Amino acid sequence: MSRPIVVINGPNLNRLGQREPGVYGAETLNQINTRISERAARHGIPIEFFQSNLEGALIDRIHGASGALGVIFNPGGYSHTSVALRDAVASIAAPVVEVHMTNIHAREEFRHQSLISGACRGVITGLGADGYLYAVDYIASVSQTAP
Numbered sequence: 001m002s003r004p005i006v007v008i009n010g011p012n013l014n015r016l017g018q019r020e021p022g023v024y025g026a027e028t029l030n031q032i033n034t035r036i037s038e039r040a041a042r043h044g045i046p047i048e049f050f051q052s053n054l055e056g057a058l059i060d061r062i063h064g065a066s067g068a069l070g071v072i073f074n075p076g077g078y079s080h081t082s083v084a085l086r087d088a089v090a091s092i093a094a095p096v097v098e099v100h101m102t103n104i105h106a107r108e109e110f111r112h113q114s115l116i117s118g119a120c121r122g123v124i125t126g127l128g129a130d131g132y133l134y135a136v137d138y139i140a141s142v143s144q145t146a147p
Contacts, residue, residue, distance in 0.1 A: 003069040004046040010076035011053040043140040066092035070139030079114040090119040097135040100125040
């Protein structure tokens with residue numbers, strides 16, 4: 001079995017579809033995960049999902065994803081506060097793509113900086129749930145060119 005892409009979602013993302021639908025849309029996390037699974041299947045890549053509202057649980061899952069093909073990480077509000085999550089991302093070998101459904105640069109000023117971004121291979125922000133799909137495509141493309 002080939003290495004998976006691991007999708008890790010942080011705090012409050014379990015509330016998608018109910019939480020501020022005018023900002024985050026009406027899709028639930030399960031519906032988004034179904035779309036991600038379908039995209040990964042087109043590339044023949046297994047996918048694993050993890051969501052937690054707890055910073056330590058997110059750190060543990062990131063550590064466990066070191067051997068993955070890649071990691072798609074939406075750290076939610078921890079993006080702007082967690083040096084510990086940044087350090088966890090920097091500690092693993094797998095490429096990490098940070099995803100935000102909203103454009104963090106067009107929101108409140110405190111959201112403009114992500115502490116996580118500098119440790120990631122790339123960042124996709126403001127493209128809604130489609131950002132996850134683009135991250136799958138990117139990881140699939142770089143995995144084909146990796147030695």
